[in-house]
Amino acid sequence: MASKAQVLQVPGPGGVVRDVRVSSPDRVMWPETGLTKWDLAQYVVSVHEGFLRAVGDRPVTLQRFPAGIEGEEFFSKNPPRGVPDWARTTTCTYPSGRSHPQLVIDEVATAVWAVQMNTVTFHPWPVRTADNDNPDELRIDLDPQPGRGLADAVEAAQGLKALLEELALTPWVKTSGNRGLHVYCRIRPTHEFLDVRHGVIGIARELERRMPDLVTSAWWKEERGEKIFVDFNQANRDRTIASAYSPRPLPGAPVSMPVRWESLRDVTASDFTIRTVPDIVAADGDAWAGIDEAVGDITPAIALWDKDVHERGLGEMAFPPDYPKMPGEPPRVQPSRARK
Known part of the structure; x- marks a missing residue:
């Protein structure tokens, strides 16, 4: 028999207290x-500021799991039915050209309601609702390929940090909740998605030149080797990354956790879980507390792309x-098959 619903009281704007009903609170996720x-709902409230x-x-x-992480999963782009009156939506345009609304989370009560709808992982777009076409975040996914691990991703991230700072950008790092960073x-929202993607490709190629034995920008897995892949395609429209503080649907209930650069070499993925993160935040605060005040310009990164195109003859990526x-896209076929 399903457990009886419980109500979680959540602080809202202007001193309002929201009552959010959580059905099946004892459902094991x-x-x-x-x-x-219920544990997940309480976790979201405990880290709500960051x-x-x-x-x-x-x-x-x-990313929703109606029967827990070992059951069926699906991604809700359209808002689930029953969106509360206090929540809002915004209309997004997708690569196909179609448009439809997506949920916006402006207060913690909306996040708890999403948990009520069995959401485990939250995937925000890199845009603000005032302009859904021009990203205000540059996001770089460092993905260890087989044979590499978190320590290798940390080394690549340190090299990436130096490069981004040369481009007058302020980098912030978090664990992926899995093996990567x-x-x-x-960034200022001055350019649309394709331009920002080109900036990320320019950064990826330059980092690969600086760290050729560790980093790769090769899209096809057969060409990556045992390296850290800079996943430039995460910069595309409708491509998202698990948010900071978002739980992941993996054993141990890991969290994608913001960390300070000076602490990065000491972290392990198992340090940050739904059970441990609230106490860490209470003791140390949010490692990304200053991110909104550190806004940079994407154009120096795009200049790296332009230089590769005009001086090195490099072009579009898959x-x-x-x-x-x-x-300008190259053939969308594995290189080994193309040669045949």
């Missing part, structure tokens, strides 16, 4: 830990397989 839907700094005023895709920079064919 992470079987090996016994963590429940979490809202990461997702607030952005379209958000919800995510590096973010706030897009994800579900994307429409893009101008």
Whole structure:
């Protein structure tokens, strides 16, 4: 028999207190830990300040697990039915050209309601609702390939930090909640997605030149080797990364956790879980507390792309397989098959 619904009282704007109903609060979301839907709702409230700094005023895709992380999962782009009166949506345009609304999380009560709808991971777009076409975040995903691990990603991230600072950008780092790292920079929303993607490719290629034995920008897995892949296609429209403080649907209930650069070499992925993160934040604060005040310019990164195009003869890179064919894109086929 399903457990009786419980109501979580959540602080709202202007001193308002929201009552958010959580049905089946005893539903186990992470079987090996016994963590429940109620535990998840309480976790979101406990880290709400940093979490809202990461997702607030952005379209958000919800990764939902109606029977826990070992059951069926799906991504909600359209807001689930029953959106509360205090929540809002914003209309996004997708690569296909179609548009529809997505949920915006402006207050913690909306996040708790999303948990009520069995959301585990929150995937915000890198845009604000005032301009859904021009990103205000540059996001770089450092993805260790087989044979590499978090320590290697840390080394690549340190090299990336130096490069980004040369470009007058302020980098912020977080664990992915798995094996990799995510590096973010706030940018002024002056360019659309394709331009920002080109800036990320320019950064990826330059980092690969500086760290050729460790870093790769090769899209095809067969060409990456045992390196850290800079996933430039995460910069595309409708491509999202798990937000800061977002739980991940993996054993142990890990969290994608902001960390300070000076502490990065000492962290392990298992340090940050739904159970441990609230106490860490209470003791140390939010490692990304200053991110909104550190806004840079994407044009120096785009200049790296332009230099590669005009001086080195490098061109467009492959897009994800579900994307429409893009101008200048190379054949969307594995190199080994193309040679045949």
